[in-house]
Amino acid sequence: MPLKIAQLGQPVLRQVAEPVPPADIEKREFQQFVDAMAETMRESNGVGLAAPQVFSSRRLFLAAVLPSATEGRREQVEVFVNPKITPISEEQVSGWEGCLSFIELLVLVPRARHVRVEYLDRTGKPKTLELSGWLARVVQHENDHLDGVLTIDRAATTRDIVKASEIDAVRGHSHEDDEDDD
Numbered sequence: 001m002p003l004k005i006a007q008l009g010q011p012v013l014r015q016v017a018e019p020v021p022p023a024d025i026e027k028r029e030f031q032q033f034v035d036a037m038a039e040t041m042r043e044s045n046g047v048g049l050a051a052p053q054v055f056s057s058r059r060l061f062l063a064a065v066l067p068s069a070t071e072g073r074r075e076q077v078e079v080f081v082n083p084k085i086t087p088i089s090e091e092q093v094s095g096w097e098g099c100l101s102f103i104e105l106l107v108l109v110p111r112a113r114h115v116r117v118e119y120l121d122r123t124g125k126p127k128t129l130e131l132s133g134w135l136a137r138v139v140q141h142e143n144d145h146l147d148g149v150l151t152i153d154r155a156a157t158t159r160d161i162v163k164a165s166e167i168d169a170v171r172g173h174s175h176e177d178d179e180d181d182d
């Protein structure tokens with residue numbers, strides 16, 4: 001069953017999440033929780049979902065950032081446990097981001113263009129990924145959720161916060177990337 005998604009105003013979205021004890025990863029409860037998050041993300045058509053968004057304050061998120069086996073298909077979902085993100089260039093780029101915790105809004109957010117992510121996958125195996133552009137943006141957005149940070153906090157000005165329904169009216173000002181909910 002899909003999980004309930006915390007909406008803007010819920011205190012859990014503003015907490016700093018706790019690391020996942022690595023020994024918990026192989027446990028049934030954790031694996032079932034990951035499956036429930038995946039289902040919730042799918043049902044919401046999201047490209048990412050962080051545990052605090054489903055009322056669980058632990059350092060874990062899902063993001064569709066792995067290359068798909070089939071050309072033209074959406075990226076595959078990876079599970080990021082206790083992630084650490086490091087920019088690998090100085091370059092920043094702004095793009096419009098949605099969020100499943102407030103789908104009514106889009107926010108123009110500056111992010112690092114290239115990042116390295118170190119994390120444990122859902123089997124507990126340490127992994128490193130290097131991502132660029134939109135995929136780098138998705139993991140930075142989700143990782144922010146683990147620190148209680150939302151897109152609205154990252155807007156360069158409150159003028160960069162708009163109703164999703166009105167995005168066409170402001171598109172002329174934006175730079176790259178399509179919006180997506182995560």
Ligand code: NI
Nearest residue numbers: 099100101182
């Ligand atoms: Ni979000």
